[in-house]
Amino acid sequence: MCHFVTMPTGDQSSKISVFVVDDSEIVRDRIISLLLEIPAVSISGFADNPNTAMELIVKLNPDVIILDIFLAGGSGIQVLKSIREKQITAKVIMLTNYEQEAYRKKCFEEGADFFFDKSIEFMRVVDIISMLSKAA
Helix, strand or coil: CEEECCCCCCCHHHCEEEEEECCCHHHHHHHHHHHCCCCCEEEEEEECCHHHHHHHHHHHCCCEEEECCEECCEEHHHHHHHHHHCCCCCEEEEEECCCCHHHHHHHHHCCCCEEEEHHHHHHHHHHHHHHHHHHC
């Protein structure tokens, strides 16, 4: 499943765009609803699988990508690797239930900017994006 999400709320040029990649509809909806509370954030879209994610990320060129490690049909780590191979400059936030040190290390090796555990650090994603929106 993939969607473009357009939120025509004022001047879009001063907003940072966020793309969400997670195969859990509940998680996606929660992230999106929380991020839409930040005035300087727009949601450019979302995807639930690696192929659609890469297609839309290349097309939409978001400022920030929130990416789960395990996706239906593939790996978020492979998506991360593809993002960096294509020299996409978006900040990448890995958000996962699999917080083992080996995953954290691999994600940072592949170019992740942040890595958070969904079960205990979920709201840190909102804090980071809020911080990034203020710096933009």
